[in-house]
Amino acid sequence: MTDTSLRSVTVERTSTGHFVATNARGGTIAFGAASGPDAESEFTPVELLLAALGGCTAVDVDVATSRHAEPDAFRVTVTGHKISDELGNRLTDLRVSFHVAFPDGEGAERARAILPRAVKSSHDRLCTVSRTVETGTPVATEIEGA
Incomplete structure (x- = not known):
């Protein structure tokens, strides 16, 4: 494998059951469990x-x-x-x-x-x-x- 073949994201916890994924270019997406205060909109x-x-x-x-x-x-x-x-x-x-x-x-x-x-x-x-x-x-x- 080479450095050009590697793909990665980092997932960090923001609160119980809720996370943000960040890609190498700085893009983010919030997601989480299907319950809690943000559950209606989060993936x-x-x-x-x-x-x-x-x-x-x-x-x-x-x-x-x-x-x-x-x-x-x-x-x-x-x-x-x-x-x-x-x-x-x-x-x-x-x-x-x-x-x-x-x-x-x-x-x-x-x-x-x-x-x-x-x-x-x-x-x-x-x-x-x-x-x-x-x-x-x-x-x-x-x-x-x-």
């Missing part, structure tokens, strides 16, 4: 995972299609069912659903034509998030200084 970690799945492939598809035409609508809905079984808590039946509409015109026709290929290409090889989930990459945990 849960599961919702962040769903957003990452949809966001990753949305970026790929947007780059491929919007160079031909600006979309009138671009929405990605990501769903999954949270279950608890002998394997523990997890999501099943993950689905990333695109609703993309382009205006009339030649560029829009090209964008509509490449949309299915862009979605497939993102899913099959480009989207790091969905590729990681689908290949089942192990997650290591550690306690520093232990």
